[in-house]
Amino acid sequence: MVRMTVQLIALCSLVFASTATAAAVPSKRQANGRATWYNPEGFGFCGTRQDSSQHIVAISSYWTAGFGTGVCGVQINAWTPDGRSTTATITDVCYTCGQNDIDFSPAAFQDLAPLSSSPISIEWQLL
Incomplete structure (x- = not known):
């Protein structure tokens, strides 16, 4: 019985430790880059169904390396030098x-x- 209790405590510790390691996504970070387009179909990295009619975006893997799925669902505002803009969800x-x-x-x-x-x-910029 004691052995089972110790194993259960160890297992719970691993679960809580793994959920506590996700980093918070920085807010209001502004960046300069290049924009391209793609045809999103099916399920993306974030596990949500997506299609080309939605205002969605795929972000560089640099961001998911640091923040994992913490970037999922975050909105961005993007604009061009001539002032055109859009808002999309990661x-x-x-x-x-x-x-x-x-x-x-x-x-x-x-x-x-x-x-x-x-x-x-x-x-x-992340919103």
Whole structure:
């Protein structure tokens, strides 16, 4: 009985330790990067269903390496040098993007520029 209690305590310790290690996503961080677009279909990194008509974005794997799924569901505001802007929700990861580059759904990218303009320069901020 004592052995079972000790094993249960050890198991609970591992569970609580693993949930406490996720880092908080920095708020209001602003970055400069390049924006591209992709056709999101099915389930992305965050486990939510996504499609190209939604205002969603895949963020660089740099961010998920530091914050894991903590970036999922966070909104970003992005704008171009000429003042066009969009707001999108992080639902996926872009493994080929540079550190501050992001990959938009077509619906979100078209708020910034025609799809044929990809890639474009942007500034963006976590909301």
